[in-house]
Amino acid sequence: MLKAFSASLLLAAVAAAAQAGKAQTVNGLQMTVAGVKLMEKAGLRDCPPGTNTVNAVQRPGDQLSVVTVAFKVLPDFKPRPPGTMKRAVATAADGTAYNTSVQFVDVGSVPEYSCDFVYRVPSGTVLKTLQIEDAKFDLSAADK
Amino acid sequence: MEIDRRAFIASLGGPAAVALMDHEAKAEALEHYMEDKLDEMVAAQQPEKFPTVAEIEAQIETRPFRRGTGGVFTGQRGQNVKKLEPMPDKATLQDFFRLRFAPANHVLQSATRALKTGMSEEIVLACLLHDCVLSLIKPDHGWWGAQLFEPYIPEKSAFAIRYHQTLRFYPDQEAGYEYPDQYYRIFGHDYTPPKYIEDTYKMLKNHKWYMEPRLVTVNDLYAFDPNAKVSIEPFEDIIGRHFKQPKEGLGYDNSSSAHMWRTLARPDNPL
Numbered sequence: 001m002l003k004a005f006s007a008s009l010l011l012a013a014v015a016a017a018a019q020a021g022k023a024q025t026v027n028g029l030q031m032t033v034a035g036v037k038l039m040e041k042a043g044l045r046d047c048p049p050g051t052n053t054v055n056a057v058q059r060p061g062d063q064l065s066v067v068t069v070a071f072k073v074l075p076d077f078k079p080r081p082p083g084t085m086k087r088a089v090a091t092a093a094d095g096t097a098y099n100t101s102v103q104f105v106d107v108g109s110v111p112e113y114s115c116d117f118v119y120r121v122p123s124g125t126v127l128k129t130l131q132i133e134d135a136k137f138d139l140s141a142a143d144k
Numbered sequence: 145m146e147i148d149r150r151a152f153i154a155s156l157g158g159p160a161a162v163a164l165m166d167h168e169a170k171a172e173a174l175e176h177y178m179e180d181k182l183d184e185m186v187a188a189q190q191p192e193k194f195p196t197v198a199e200i201e202a203q204i205e206t207r208p209f210r211r212g213t214g215g216v217f218t219g220q221r222g223q224n225v226k227k228l229e230p231m232p233d234k235a236t237l238q239d240f241f242r243l244r245f246a247p248a249n250h251v252l253q254s255a256t257r258a259l260k261t262g263m264s265e266e267i268v269l270a271c272l273l274h275d276c277v278l279s280l281i282k283p284d285h286g287w288w289g290a291q292l293f294e295p296y297i298p299e300k301s302a303f304a305i306r307y308h309q310t311l312r313f314y315p316d317q318e319a320g321y322e323y324p325d326q327y328y329r330i331f332g333h334d335y336t337p338p339k340y341i342e343d344t345y346k347m348l349k350n351h352k353w354y355m356e357p358r359l360v361t362v363n364d365l366y367a368f369d370p371n372a373k374v375s376i377e378p379f380e381d382i383i384g385r386h387f388k389q390p391k392e393g394l395g396y397d398n399s400s401s402a403h404m405w406r407t408l409a410r411p412d413n414p415l
Contacts, residue, residue, distance in 0.1 A: 040191055044322060044365055046257070052369045055325040083262020087320060101320035101365065105260045120317065 024135035028077025029107060033137045034068040034114065036127060042066050046105045047115035056101075056118050065090070065127050067117045067139065071107070079108050088117045090127045090139070098127070152177050192325070197332035214280040216244060216411040231409040234393030237296075237383060241376055244408050245276045252374035253367035254360075263359055265382050269297060270304035270356065271363045272379055280408050285309060286357075288404075295399035296388045300356050307357035310344040312364065313337045319358045324365055 023032045040058045045051070048071070058064050067090060085104040091097050100117040119127065130137045156162050156173055165173065204210075209218050219225045229243050241248055255272035263271075277289035286309025294302045315323045327335070337345075348354050390397030395405035407413075 041325065044324070046366055050369045051371045052366050054365055054368050056322040057325045057328065081262060082260050099317050099320060101317075101322045101362070103257075103261050103320065103366070105257060118322070120315075120322065 026133045026135050028074045030072040032070045034070050036067050036139050039064045039066050042118040046103050048110045048113040063123050065119045067130050070114045072112050073108050077108050088132045090119045091129045092125050093128045194328035194333035197335050200332045212283040216279045250367050251275050253372045254363040256374050257363045266298050266300040267359045269386050270301040270360050274305050274360050292401045292404050303353050304356035304360045308360035310341050311357050312361045321361050
């Protein structure tokens with residue numbers, strides 16, 4: 001009973017924090033969802049982005065949903081070993097989780113930047129949440 | 145429209161050339177420059193039309209060489225080939241990088257990303273070597289590349305090099321691999337891989353080392369940045385630990401791929 005109560009309290013806390021447009025900070029990295037858009041072609045660039053020239057292209061039956069997140073490296077940011085920051089995961093309204101191919105590479109190398117996380121999802125899919133490490137964002141308000 | 149003053153002056157041949165132009169010529173040059181830029185901007189906004197397999201095939205007889213010819217055998221952008229610097233005695237992998245695989249930006253970027261995303265040394269090495277054989281030959285470069293390096297590198301790295309060629313045609317969202325637009329451009333948007341590639345893919349899907357070539361494709365995708373600054377130095381230790389440099393030099397150790405290294409070393413030999 002107590003366990004269930006604690007779990008529901010935790011879920012409520014996560015839900016309260018999970019709002020697009022509201023900054024969340026993990027390990028000294030401040031993140032704010034700037035928007036979600038559908039694109040026919042999306043650049044495949046890591047985070048922070050370079051100038052890679054390869055793109056993902058929309059195919060019949062699917063769509064490219066691109067979630068833009070602004071990052072700010074705060075003074076208490078501590079670099080972690082390479083490869084330990086997991087890729088951002090987006091979840092649709094039906095609970096299906098989608099992975100992006102965009103990786104975090106040298107996240108502390110630039111003080112402020114913006115990254116586009118590309119998700120190939122079935123046509124008509126609306127992304128509901130975005131999770132980056134312990135930060136969870138509600139995308140409903142940001143979806144355009 | 146914003147004009148990049150430096151780029152505009154450079155397009156005219158630099159400040160010295162601009163100084164020799166009268167006002168009318170400068171105004172005309174600026175107008176032409178703006179027209180060109182506007183055309184570029186409009187073109188960039190149009191959805192790209194990818195060729196079909198048939199359209200790509202129709203280009204075959206428009207070239208004096210075949211698309212599969214290795215880089216050391218053709219000139220850059222239709223120009224004549226240049227004389228190559230001879231390889232030193234007892235040539236090392238680094239010598240080949242400098243004199244035959246250069247500029248090797250793509251493989252260096254690919255390996256840099258593998259290093260920065262914490263991948264194993266076998267994968268970093270595979271990324272570093274995965275497309276080097278394109279200097280020698282292009283079709284089936286996964287198999288050729290694995291064969292070239294196999295006597296000198298860990299089995300997992302050779303496996304990754306051999307099979308990245310197959311996996312690049314098959315997206316894997318979980319692993320972070322998208323089908324890239326450049327393949328629509330170079331193979332045609334209606335291209336389907338041949339049966340031997342499909343069969344290889346089926347074999348790989350259930351293979352315990354599936355992720356080795358998959359990780360090469362994952363890094364491959366993100367290694368086409370014209371502005372990335374890369375060098376071979378960060379990989380010296382990994383090469384030292386995993387690449388069995390023959391004391392006789394690559395090409396002269398009687399290995400199963402020694403002849404391939406000799407061909408790379410002396411591509412102007414007539415026979």
